[in-house]
Amino acid sequence: xxxxxxxxxxxxxxxxxxxxxxxxxxxxxxxxxxxxxxxxxxxxxxxxxxxxxxxxxxxxxxxxxxxxxxxxxxxxxxxxxxxxxxxxxxxxxxxxxxxxxxxxxxxxxxxxxxxxxxxxxxxxxxxxxxxxxxxxxxxxxxxxxxxxxxxxxxxxxxxxxxxxxxxxxxxxxxxxxxxxxxxxxxxxxxxxxxxxxxxxxxxxxxxxxxxxxxxxxxxxxxxxxxxxxxxxxxxxxxxxxxxxxxxxxxxxxxxxxxxxxxxxxxxxxxxxxxxxxxxxxxxxxxxxxxxxxxxxxxxxxxxxxxxxxxxxxxxxxxxxxxxxxxxxxxxxxxxxxxxxxxxxxxxxxxxxxxxxxxxxxxxxxxxxxxxxxxxxxxxxxxxxxxxxxxxxxxxxxxxxxxxxxxxxxxxxxxxxxxxxxxxxxxxxxxxxxxxxxxxxxxxxxxxxxxxxxxxxxxxxxxxxxxxxxxxxxxxxxxxxxxxxxxxxxxxxxxxxxxxxxxxxxxxxxxxxxxxxxxxxxxxxx
Amino acid sequence: xxxxxxxxxxxxxxxxxxxxxxxxxxxxxxxxxxxxxxxxxxxxxxxxxxxxxxxxxxxxxxxxxxxxxxxxxxxxxxxxxxxxxxxxxxxxxxxxxxxxxxxxxxxxxxxxxxxxxxxxxxxxxxxxxxxxxxxxxxxxxxxxxxxxxxxxxxxxxxxxxxxxxxxxxxxxxxxxxxxxxxxxxxxxxxxxxxxxxxxxxxxxxxxxxxxxxxxxxxxxxxxxxxxxxxxxxxxxxxxxxxxxxxxxxxxxxxxxxxxxxxxxxxxxxxxxxxxxxxxxxxx
Numbered sequence: 002x003x004x005x006x007x008x009x010x011x012x013x014x015x016x017x018x019x020x021x022x023x024x025x026x027x028x029x030x031x032x033x034x035x036x037x038x039x040x041x042x043x044x045x046x047x048x049x050x051x052x053x054x055x056x057x058x059x060x061x062x063x064x065x066x067x068x069x070x071x072x073x074x075x076x077x078x079x080x081x082x083x084x085x086x087x088x089x090x091x092x093x094x095x096x097x098x099x100x101x102x103x104x105x106x107x108x109x110x111x112x113x114x115x116x117x118x119x120x121x122x123x124x125x126x127x128x129x130x131x132x133x134x135x136x137x138x139x140x141x142x143x144x145x146x147x148x149x150x151x152x153x154x155x156x157x158x159x160x161x162x163x164x165x166x167x168x169x170x171x172x173x174x175x176x177x178x179x180x181x182x183x184x185x186x187x188x189x190x191x192x193x194x195x196x197x198x199x200x201x202x203x204x205x206x207x208x209x210x211x212x213x214x215x216x217x218x219x220x221x222x223x224x225x226x227x228x229x230x231x232x233x234x235x236x237x238x239x240x241x242x243x244x245x246x247x248x249x250x251x252x253x254x255x256x257x258x259x260x261x262x263x264x265x266x267x268x269x270x271x272x273x274x275x276x277x278x279x280x281x282x283x284x285x286x287x288x289x290x291x292x293x294x295x296x297x298x299x300x301x302x303x304x305x306x307x308x309x310x311x312x313x314x315x316x317x318x319x320x321x322x323x324x325x326x327x328x329x330x331x332x333x334x335x336x337x338x339x340x341x342x343x344x345x346x347x348x349x350x351x352x353x354x355x356x357x358x359x360x361x362x363x364x365x366x367x368x369x370x371x372x373x374x375x376x377x378x379x380x381x382x383x384x385x386x387x388x389x390x391x392x393x394x395x396x397x398x399x400x401x402x403x404x405x406x407x408x409x410x411x412x413x414x415x416x417x418x419x420x421x422x423x424x425x426x427x428x429x430x431x432x433x434x435x436x437x438x439x440x441x442x443x444x445x446x447x448x449x450x451x452x453x454x455x456x457x458x459x460x461x462x463x464x465x466x467x468x469x470x471x472x473x474x475x476x477x478x479x480x481x482x483x484x485x486x487x488x489x490x491x492x493x494x495x496x497x498x499x500x501x502x503x504x505x506x507x508x509x510x511x512x513x514x515x516x517x518x519x520x521x522x523x524x525x526x
Numbered sequence: 527x528x529x530x531x532x533x534x535x536x537x538x539x540x541x542x543x544x545x546x547x548x549x550x551x552x553x554x555x556x557x558x559x560x561x562x563x564x565x566x567x568x569x570x571x572x573x574x575x576x577x578x579x580x581x582x583x584x585x586x587x588x589x590x591x592x593x594x595x596x597x598x599x600x601x602x603x604x605x606x607x608x609x610x611x612x613x614x615x616x617x618x619x620x621x622x623x624x625x626x627x628x629x630x631x632x633x634x635x636x637x638x639x640x641x642x643x644x645x646x647x648x649x650x651x652x653x654x655x656x657x658x659x660x661x662x663x664x665x666x667x668x669x670x671x672x673x674x675x676x677x678x679x680x681x682x683x684x685x686x687x688x689x690x691x692x693x694x695x696x697x698x699x700x701x702x703x704x705x706x707x708x709x710x711x712x713x714x715x716x717x718x719x720x721x722x723x724x725x726x727x728x729x730x731x732x733x734x735x736x737x738x739x740x741x742x743x744x745x746x747x748x749x750x751x752x753x754x755x756x757x758x759x760x761x762x763x764x765x766x767x768x769x770x771x772x773x774x775x776x777x778x779x780x781x782x783x784x785x786x787x788x789x790x791x792x793x794x795x796x797x798x799x800x801x802x803x804x805x806x807x808x809x
Contacts, residue, residue, distance in 0.1 A: 244771050264772060315575040319594050322578070322769065377749055379593075379768045386755045387594050389571040402753050405663070 030507060034524040035234035039246040039255035043213050043239050047199035048190075049137075049176050050129055057517075058259075060174040062216055062237050065520035066108075067179030067201035070099060071172035072518065075280060075510030078338070082174045084113060084180075084202065088171060094163035094468055099171075101154040106223035107182035108206035115150040120183040122148035124190075137177050165468050166432020173431045173514050184314035204230045204520050215239060230524030231508070250275060250501055256524065257502035257509070259517050262380070264322035269501045280512035281334035282498040287320060287384070289373065289423045290490040294451030297361065297369050298420065304488035306369075308347040308355035310395040311388060316493040320380055329495035331481040332436045339433055341478035346485040346492070354395045370398045371420035374413045377403045381423050384493070414449050422450075431514060433477035437464040440489065450490070456483050544678025545797045548790035555787055559606035568597035570604040571755050579773040590775045592765060598779045605757040605780060606787075609739050612673060613791075617734030619677035621727060624684020628721065631685065642689070646682040654679035655741060660748050667752050676741060680734050687730055691723040725798075732795030738787040745782060750793045759784045 040058040045051075047063060060433055070085035086100045105113040125137040126147060138145050144161035152155055159168060173177065182200040189195045199207055202225070205218035218235040240246045247265045249255045250274055259265060259275070270277050291298035291307075298304055313328035333340040347353075358369055373389065375381040385401045392399050404410030413419035438444055441461040442453045460480035467473040484490070498512035508522040538546075558565070574595030582590045582598075589598040631642035661675040692715075695701060701718050709717075745751040745762030749766070752758055759780045766776030 242767070244768065245769060262768065264769060268772060312575075318575050318578065319573070322593050324575075324578075379765060382754050382765075384617050387572075387573045387575060389755070390571060390594075393571075401755065402752075403749065 002154075030231065031523050031525050032048075032231050033233055034487075035236060035504065036232050036257065036519070036524050037236045037238055037255045038519045039240045039258040040237050041239070041241055041243065041246070041261070044210070044216060045235075046196035046368065046375055047243060048196040048208070049125060049179070050090070050133060051196040052176070060176070060521050061181055061259075061517050062218075063176070063199075063201075064203065064518070065205045065218055065235060066199050066203045067181075067209060068173065068203035068520075069171070070101075071168065073172045073513055075513045078513055080168060085171075087166045090165065090167070092248060093166075094165040095160050097158045097164070097167045098151065099156050099158065101156065102225065103154055105202050105225040107185070107200050107202045108221040108223055109182050109185055109200050110223055111182040111184055111200075113180065113182075113202045114153050115156045116153075117180050117183045118156045119148050120186065121180040122177075124186070125177065128517035131182040162465060164434065165473065166434050169431040170435065188490055205232075205235050208234070210370060213239060228250075229521070231521075235519060237519075247501075250503065253503060256506050257522065260499035260511075261503050262322060263325060263497075263499070266323070266325070266499060266501075274504055275500055275501055276504060276509070278503045278509060278511050279497050279499045281340075282496050282512070283512060287423070287494040287496065288490045288492045289385075289388070289421050290450045291421055292417070292419055292451055293453070294319050294491075295420070296365070297367060297371075300361055300365075301488055302357045302361050303369055305347050306354040306361070306395070307348045307392065307397070308390050308488055308491055309354035309357065310397065311391050311491065311493075312349040313346070313491070313493050314349075315391075316384060316387055320384040320494045322383070324379075326494070326497065329492050330485070331478070332495075334490070334495040334497055339474065339477055341481050344481045344485055347488060358395065358397070368398070371400075373399060373401045373421045373423065374419045375401060375403055375423040377410050383452065385423060394421075414457045417451070433464050433473055433480070437461045437477065437480050440484070452489060454489070455485055456487060457489060460484075537723040541797055544793055548793045549738060551786055551790045552794070555606055555783070556610055558603045559610050562600075562603045562607060564753065565603065567600040570596060570600045570757050571731060572596065579769065579776075581773070582775050582779070583660065591777045592762075592771075592776045593769055593773070598762075598776065601762055602759070602780055602783050603731055605661075605759045605762055606783070608669065608752060608758040609742055609760070609784070609787075611669065612676060612742055613735040613738050613787075615673045616676035616738050617680055617731045619673065620680030620684050621731050623677070623681050625688050625724070625727065626718070627681070628685040628688020629719060632689040633696055633711065633719065635693075639689070642685060646685045649679060650682045657791055658745060659742065659748070662745070662750055667750065669752075671741070672745075672752075676738050678701050680738070683730060683734070684727060687727055688723050691726060692719055695719050695722045725801075729795040729799035732791045736795075738793045739784060739788055739791075 010066065037231075037280050040061065044059050044062055047066070052059065068083055068489050069090070070083060072083050073080055082102065082106050084102055088099045088101050090097050099118075101114060101118070107113060107117075111117070122145075126134045126145070131375060144164075146159045146161050149157045149159060154425060160167075168470060179201060182202075185200045189198070197210060202221070202223075204224045204226070205223055207216065208219040209217040211217075216237045218237075220230050220233065224230055238249075240249055240255070243260070243262050243265065246255065246258045247260075247269065250269070251274075253274075260269065269275050291304055294300055314324075317326060317328040318324040327335065330333075330344040330346050331341040335342075362368060373385050375385045382401070382403055389399045389401055404413065414422045414424070417469050440450075440452055440457055442458050457480075460476075461481040463476045464473065464480050467476040470526045498514070498517065500509055500512055500517055502509050502522075505525050506522055507525060508518075510518065510521075560768070560806060574591065577584075577587070577591050578593055578597040580587045580591040581597070582588065584590055587597055587599070588601065592598060592601070627642045627645070631639040637662055651759070657679055658672070658675045661678075662671060665671045696719065701714060704714050704718050742758060742761055746758055746760030747764040751764075754761070762780035763777050763784070766773070766778075766780070770777050
């Protein structure tokens with residue numbers, strides 16, 4: 002026990018030094034004032050069981066209220082302890098022991114301790130008869146079995162399979178890590194207004210949520226690190242069309258925003274009052290997936306022909322509205338630590354596409370025709386339009402259909418009644434196990450595309466069984482190449498994270514994943 | 527302000543230069559849409575990703591290109607095929623049904639009038655754009671479905687105008703004379719009332735055509751119109767909105783075509799209404 006206390010003290014000192022070092026680097030840090038962040042939609046609430054969206058704009062708001070165990074420094078890519086001091090894996094990486102910081106309190110004064118974590122994760126895995134267990138298991142890593150208390154400030158995360166990337170995942174914001182005050186939870190979770198009144202241990206707490214308009218946060222009086230509470234008020238203003246957010250930023254009506262559409266970047270970069278920083282985002286990019294269970298996509302020649310027919314670089318331009326990023330070949334963006342630059346996909350070669358299609362048609366007597374179901378947004382529509390035009394040039398007849406707005410867009414995928422479905426690989430790629438597992442034939446998401454490919458399964462298993470970092474990287478890149486060789490789907494773009502802010506905003510880090518830490522920012526006059 | 531017509535001038539001069547400019551625009555855009563497949567235009571679906579966001583008067587692209595390099599001139603003309611097909615069908619269907627119901631209600635009165643009024647009030651009580659959205663959701667956004675949906679929600683105004691005018695004329699001497707001579711109700715409605723009722727309804731049809739184009743645009747903007755890549759004016763406006771700050775022409779080209787068409791329809795309708803208006807025509 003003594004040793005652990007000493008280790009905890011050392012880690013706490015290291016954390017304090019880290020924050021102090023950050024403070025040194027940013028001499029212009031200032032306290033007070035208010036910051037307004039423009040986001041695209043309302044949050045629809047704060048309870049994990051009531052909110053159905055993982056959308057990252059929600060995460061920016063909720064992490065200010067809840068904070069989490071670790072955070073990634075976007076500039077150094079180092080993981081900093083926040084609510085936790087350390088996370089140490091067992092030899093087989095099936096268990097991670099997390100030592101929690103002492104003295105962390107929720108905004109209602111309750112302690113954030115091991116009991117709070119156990120209560121929280123037990124609720125996620127078993128609450129509402131386990132309805133959401135699968136969802137949170139996916140977010141927290143492969144097959145989380147449970148969280149067990151070791152002592153008041155130590156918990157063990159137990160996994161059914163090795164999970165060497167746990168700490169990387171724990172450092173990324175997602176809904177799993179946001180712990181609610183346990184006593185408050187027990188007393189209020191059945192109340193109808195529970196979803197509207199979060200109690201977290203983050204630097205800010207909810208002051209006002211005006212439905213459809215804004216969320217206003219103020220300082221949490223019990224926050225463990227008052228020096229890190231720079232703002233008096235942090236407001237998230239809901240401004241749905243991005244063009245309006247851009248105009249609001251240029252006019253000074255908001256101070257900071259993340260930029261989804263790269264088409265806006267040139268005008269923001271030209272504005273002398275605005276700075277833009279960019280970095281890799283933690284999702285595996287834009288792709289279109291084939292329904293492998295039905296003809297013609299069950300035939301690898303057709304899948305390859307469809308990829309050969311596409312100029313994927315041009316598709317990326319169509320998607321982003323601006324030709325400034327390379328079409329992606331793997332599930333990690335350039336600059337990401339797991340990026341595999343040597344993965345090669347079937348290249349743009351219309352003649353080869355035609356030859357493969359002719360071969361298929363000669364053998365089966367079937368012409369290749371299909372429909373592409375896609376997201377109900379302009380970007381997806383433009384991209385699919387461009388793809389269909391490229392396919393048309395090699396003699397393929399295809400139609401496109403935008404899904405309904407809202408969660409219903411995914412209905413064709415869930416029902417299996419689709420030919421091709423566009424999707425955003427939104428699963429975090431903080432660690433290869435998360436990406437790889439997704440396409441194993443045992444994984445529910447794999448079933449959606451009816452992937453049942455022994456080569457892919459073997460590659461996934463190789464990724465998950467490698468524990469050493471170099472071995473994992475090699476296995477991960479080999480897996481990416483298998484996906485390309487099997488023409489499993491078509492990747493075309495890896496969205497990067499762009500943050501645009503007015504020059505009076507301080508503390509903005511280079512994005513890495515979803516590290517848009519609005520709650521770490523400050524404003525100067 | 528009511529328009530007045532000077533009946534001393536020849537009929538074509540009486541309508542004024544603006545009227546003929548509007549007619550000219552409608553003829554131009556209608557023939558353009560009709561003959562679009564045979565005109566020397568780019569394929570409206572063909573993308574050119576090397577020429578995204580070209581502004582108007584760019585080389586090879588008179589009105590510029592959109593976000594995927596499609597020719598806006600070609601798309602605006604082809605887009606007219608859908609928008610004008612709707613405009614030239616749905617309001618006339620509404621007119622046909624509205625005439626039958628309005629004439630019947632105004633002539634027979636009593637229970638028929640009550641039944642027709644309940645029917646029209648029920649339709650009016652439902653927001654038409656929401657109603658059209660629901661219909662498109664369940665039956666699919668195809669041209670026939672959209673025509674029928676728009677026609678259905680266009681019926682009440684036609685019924686009301688037809689009914690009001692029928693009541694107005696039903697007690698006039700020529701109708702009473704026909705009735706005294708033993709003419710059947712159908713004959714009275716068709717031969718005596720219809721010619722008098724139809725004139726004000728035609729100007730309403732022109733107004734209905736404008737409304738239909740606007741509703742198509744609104745539906746496309748809301749993402750429930752025709753599926754891509756079919757060009758319609760409303761869809762083109764919606765497509766351009768995302769890019770409005772850097773390429774406003776993508777929105778303004780189809781919006782301009784829509785504007786001129788709707789303005790023309792309204793101006794022509796207003797002029798025809800003035801012709802049929804006893805006070806305004808200074809008879």
